[in-house]
C-alpha cells in the first residue's frame with residue numbers, strides 16, 4: 001500500500017521517550033510552564049501536541065495530551081499545564097513534578113492543527129484558557145522564522161491574573177511587527193476596562209479578527225464549549241469552514 | 255470494568271473534530287455507497303428512517319484517551335445497507351459532509367459491527383456529535399466513526415483518510431493501542 005507523505009514531520013513510529021524536567025515557571029497561580037529535555041527529540045511544528053504518560057510504582061499508568069508551547073528547539077519540549085483541581089494528571093505535573101524528575105512522552109502528534117511559517121496568509125488565533133498554549137507556539141514560531149504573515153490573537157481568560165504569557169505578549173505586540181492581541185475577560189476585568197466580564201461574542205471576533213474576505217487561516221483552541229461557540233461565530237461571519245481549524249481540550253470545568 | 259490500555263473513563267461526552275461543527279439538513283441529506291465497480295446505491299433521509307433499526311449499547315474509545323462506557327445508540331446496521339450491494343472490496347473509505355474521510359477494512363463494516371446511527375440516548379443525534387447521522391464503529395477508535403457521514407466508497411486497495419494521512423493508525427484498534435502509525 002502506498003502511503004502519502006506524512007505532514008507535520010511525524011516520525012514513522014512514535015516511541016515513548018524519557019523527558020527530564022530542567023526548569024519550570026508559574027504562569028498564573030494555577031498554571032505552570034514545564035521545560036523538558038528530551039534526548040533525540042525529532043522536532044515538531046507549532047500547534048502539535050505530545051502524549052504524556054505517568055506510571056505509578058504499582059505499574060498503573062495513565063496518559064494525557066498536552067500542546068507544545070514553543071517552536072522546535074533541539075531537545076527542548078515546553079508545555080504549559082493548567083491545574084484541574086480534581087484531576088488525575090495535571091495536579092501532579094503542576095504541583096509535584098520537580099526539576100530532575102523524569103516522565104515519559106511521545107510525539108509530536110497532530111498534523112492538522114499546525115501553522116507553517118512559509119504560509120503568508122493572515123492568521124486569526126482565538127484561544128480560551130489553556131487553549132492559548134498551541135497558539136503561543138505559533139506566535140513564537142512566527143517571530144523565530146521572521147515571518148511577515150499578519151497575526152491577530154483573541155484571548156479569552158477568566159481574569160487578568162489568569163492570562164498566560166502576559167508579559168511576553170505585551171513585548172511581542174510592541175516588537176513583533178504585524179501582531180495584534182485583544183482580550184476578553186469572562187469573570188473579572190482589569191481596572192477601567194470598558195466592558196463588564198462576559199463570554200466572547202460576535203462583536204469580539206468581528207473587531208479583533210480579520211474580515212472573511214482576507215481568507216485568514218483560523219485556529220481555535222480551548223475547552224469544548226468555547227471552541228464550539230467560536231467556530232460557529234466564524235462560520236456565521238462568513239469564514240470558510242475549511243479554513244477554521246479547531247483543537248478541543250475537553251470539558252470547560254464550569 | 256475493563257478499559258483499553260492508556261484510556262481513562264469519562265462520564266461526559268467530549269467532542270472532537272478538526273473543524274467547526276457542521277449542520278446538515280435532513281431534507282437534502284443523502285447516503286451513497288459506491289462499489290469498486292462504480293455502482294451507486296443511494297438513500298435519502300426518509301428511506302433511511304424506513305429501514306429496520308437497531309439499538310446497540312456500546313463502549314466508545316477516543317484516541318485522545320477518554321473512554322465512555324455503555325452508550326445508547328439507534329441506527330441502521332451496515333449489514334442492512336450492504337446486503338444488496340454486490341462487492342468483493344477489501345477496503346472502505348468513509349466520506350463526510352465537510353470533506354472528512356477515514357479508511358477501514360470492509361469486513362469491519364459487516365457482522366453487526368457498524369451502524370449509520372441517528373439517535374443517541376433516545377434523542378436525535380446533535381450536530382456536535384455528528385448528527386443527523388454518523389458512522390458508528392465502536393470497536394475502533396472513535397475517529398473512525400465519521401460524523402456527518404454522507405457515503406462509503408468501496409475499494410480494492412487501502413488508502414489513508416484524513417487523520418490517517420496525519421500520522422494516525424490505519425486500523426485503530428484500542429485494545430492493541432493502535433493510536434499512531436507504527437503502533
Ligand SMILES: Cc1cc2nc3c(=O)[nH]c(=O)nc-3n(C[C@H](O)[C@H](O)[C@H](O)COP(=O)(O)OP(=O)(O)OC[C@H]3O[C@@H](n4cnc5c(N)ncnc54)[C@H](O)[C@@H]3O)c2cc1C
Nearest residue numbers: 064065066067081082087088089090130133249250252253
Ligand atoms: C490535543 C490536546 C491538547 C491539550 N493541551 C493542553 C495544554 O496545553 N494544557 C493543558 O493544561 N491541558 C491540555 N489538554 C487537556 C489535558 O489533556 C487534560 O485533559 C487536563 O490536563 C486534565 O487532566 P487531569 O488528568 O488533570 O484531569 P482528569 O482526571 O482527566 O479530569 C478530572 C476532572 O476535570 C475535568 N476536566 C478534564 N479536562 C479538563 C480541562 N481541560 N479543563 C477543565 N476540566 C477538565 C474532567 O471532566 C473531570 O471531571 C489538552 C487536551 C488535548 C486533547
